[in-house]
Amino acid sequence: MDGSTGSPLLSLQGLGKRFGTLQALEGIDLEVAAGSVLCLLGENGAGKSTLCNLIFGVYEPSAGTMTFDGAPWSPRSPAEALDRGIAMVHQHFSLVPRMTVVENLMLGQVSGMLKRHEFGARIRDIAESFGFTLDPDAVVGELSVGERQRAEIVKCLMRDPKLLVLDEPTAVLPPGEIGALLDICRRVADSGRAVIMVTHKLAEIARVADRVAVLRTGRKVADESMKGADMGALVHAMVGRELRPLDVALAEADDGAPPAAPAAEPRGFALVCDGLTVHDRHGAVRLDNFTLEIRPGEIVGLAGVEGNGQSELGMVLAGLQRPTEGRFYIGNAELTHAGAAAVTAAGGGIVPEDRHAVACVTALSVAENMYLNKLPQFTRWGLLQRRALNAAAAVQMKTFDVRAANPEVAFSGLSGGNQQKAVLARELTLDPLVALVAAQPTRGLDVSAVEAVYRQIRAAARRGVGVLLISSELDELIAVADRIAVLYRGRLVGERPAQPAERPAIGALMSGQGA
Amino acid sequence: MSDLALRLPDRRRLVGLAVPFVAVVGSMLVGLLLIAASGKSVPDAIEAFLDGAFGTSFAIGASINRAVALALVGLGFILAFRANLTNVGGEGQIAVGGIAATALGLWSPVADLPLGLAVLVPLLGGTLAGAFWGGIAGVMKVRFGTNEVISTLLLGFIALLMVYWCVQSTALLRQPQTSSATLPESLPVPGPVKLPGLTGDPESPLHIGLVICLVLALATAVVLQRSTFGLRLRAIGLNELAARRAGMPGGILLVVALALAGAFGGLAGAIMLQGEQYYLKTGFSSGYGFDGLVVGLLSRGSTLGVLAGALFFGFLRSGGISMEIMAGVPAALTLVIQGLIVIAVAGSVILVERLQGGR
């Protein structure tokens, strides 16, 4: 099942792509054979989507060459790619929810009068030939995610492609539907086509992949046949960072914290999650009976590859989403249905995954963002005391090393690292602060920013704050946390002490083994 | 940081002002061309226009009064717009304001109130009525997710017809029908309810509405620029999730924003009634709601812009009426000019953006 019969269908040589100063991909050599499935692994930002977009003609490469079906391949648009036999199923479907499946698939493909029956029959036939059913007259908006995905797949298959690229197809699927998708991929490959499946979920690929390639920060770090592949090594290849500078930084981030405020009497737990369950719009279970207790002063790491329920957990704990079942407490206060303001008032600091969506208002100034939840303190007679606000912000910025020209510049003008530090500053200076939930706090940050963030988090823990650190950076968790729980497919699958020796075991849990 | 202090002009602001200015001037030139094409004398028309706009103290007073109503609607608009809410129901909010003011003004206990309360109570009533009307759209947005453009528009039409209803029925606000020729209008409000004049000049109809408007304009500027409430409105308009996370009561802010817009409209209606018209009749709002909306939109959120735009359109209307009477050029021409200005400025936004630094 190696698929290496003769020359490869698609071959990439030294492929590179640069966006301004960002080197998204560099020196990629890859081969895909007809009749085989290649799984492309990597974290967010590793360059997987960029690579697919290069193959599919959305971008043009900055370096290197591609060969497809025996001829040089340099597409200038997706339309060209489609014509030549490459089709792509995107992660974010481009379907129109209010129209039916057959209408969606006819969009842009037919002209004149619509012949729904005929087209619908074609859809049914194609689906059947790959082993699944699809109702052409179903309204897309009412379909489950898996069914929508299948509609997208049929949309691609109708073009009779030689190469089918799927971008994170399992990311949106509940466990029950993943098997079906993988079967389809296998059948597509068995029909003589090539399949590239981009993913960061590991357990499933064993069922379907012939080869596995791993990307990390734009480079290929692994490329092997599936036979005899070591899953743990793959995880490490995906998520590992340059260890040495980070270790040093983390070790040094242990002192120099601001003087601690007098610690409150530790009362029970800082954060308790009790059976939290979240169903998404289509009924798929994103978080499953999540139970965890964090004591004051404890740093608990929650490890897991992205997309295993972390976002949903973060939204629930921030008070922005109601769980389908379960409860959570910060200190003694139950906050399950209380809303975001109540969470803040109860001492819940949240540094969310996507700060732009939830934590900050980018058009406002740095000072305004840093004190967004403390405006009443700077209000007299209804008027905002800007001078006092800016002065206070300036002090905070110094303490937390937020670098900007002055507190009045727009928040959007700050670098990602400084934005994160600013949000952290705001959350860490909540009074009272009982629990801190930080989700992917160091994503996109350089080493010095990472150091600064962890220094602050450690200081907060020393003050008696209970910290939940949600991250897919296993090395960071091992260095900073006291114990590490692992989230897989929305469920807590295990807990280990945060020691380097536990890395393989934790990695296994993250990839869904040993659950 | 004061809104009233002069800011050093920079390229962006200059472009932002220059393009609408060109649009305005261009539209007026088209107007002049139309006058010439219709065979009327252009110099006569211009003279009549200027006379009607600025010529006598009556003209100036009337123009400013008009501007006051427009400005109030515009101010309400930019307040709601700060929270990213578009209030299209100004016409209806004026209408309910007028109804409330008339009803209160005609109710005998009110006219007997001392210390100027006879004037204030109906004004307040109109304001509250407008606030309620705007608030309905706010509640609909928060509870049902209804697009406020649609809801305020529909509420506007409903309110206009409510005026019609009120003046059709003697049980409501219609004056007693002494003969079949009695017009469907309300009785005029009694003297104590009418807005006192601002100047001693008996010729000038200028009333204290101007003072009210200027005070509110200042208040609006302060609220938008310097108050915490203004910042909250801005936050909720830009990123509702983040604002809620920061503890802001999202739903309440939205309802208050629309209620405020409505309140300003209601006040405008009350002022129009107590200041100049004195009795309620169908269509008394005569397009001021839409014009005020235009003033608000074109001002790009600036209080000064609202005042400037309101003055401009106010004088335009007065001049137009005079142009018709004295030079025989139909007042409809001012509508043409107004329409052209609106379209030209709206269409030039993309040009402004490109010139200001590209998107």
Add this chain to the structure above:
Amino acid sequence: MEETLAIFIASTLRLGMPLMLAASGELVSERAGVLNLSLEGMMLTAAFFGALGSWATGNPYLGVACAIAASVVVSAAQAWLSVNLRANQLVVGIGFNILALGATTLLYRIIFGGLSREEIPGLPKLAVKGLSDLPFAGPAFFQQSVIVYAGLALIVLIWVVLNHTSFGLAVRAVGDEPRSADKAGIPVALTRWKAVLITGFMAGVAGAFISIADIHTFTENMTNGAGYLALAAVIFGGWNIGRTVAACLLFGAATALQFQLPAMGINVPTAFLLMLPYLLALLAVAGIVGRLEPPTSLTLPFQRGK
């Protein structure tokens, strides 16, 4: 009694006709994502230029052509501003309404001067043999001018196009998910343009109906809010053509009742009847009378990559 009913039916159709025509056209625009507040202005412009054309040439059919042409010009301007210049659709709509009112009034005064209410050549009524003699509804349904029959045929055509052709599919996609439509290769801007032009065309027919077929003259501000009523009908009809047409008839009936009910001795305030369409639309949009969802991208301009 029979006569009252017949009059009622005739009035309903008469008052509902321009609404149906304009609303069907506007429906196409809104399904494509463009809100034309300027519908009122388009209808008024059409009514005026139709009357003008008919009067100047003495031929009512040429008048209809003029009406449609004028309205299409206005809609083209609206399309250019909304789609190409991405201007605020609300402002542009209001601007056109003001402009249309001013321009038609101005031109009317200039051209017709003191000859107000001059009768213009109108469209004759055509009777459908046999059917026009049916009791109650006979004359109302089957003795109408050509424009009515043609208009109804156009409405049916719109229904067919919207639901059974690839263009209709493109329109619906562009109004809900322009990004997905773009990815599927649909030219978003062009589709919206075409949709707005269709609205202009239908508004032209509606305006022509008012001045040439119905009243045989032009008066200032003749449409008097019919455009807004049509917009309310689209909302109340849930952006579905069948329900929109029904809504227009309902609104026409409500307006007709304001004359009928007093004649029958029933005293419902006229204002309430006139208010009813807007009230119903408001309740519909609040989700109280059925769950209504406007096209997702209504009033939002489209730019690839944003």
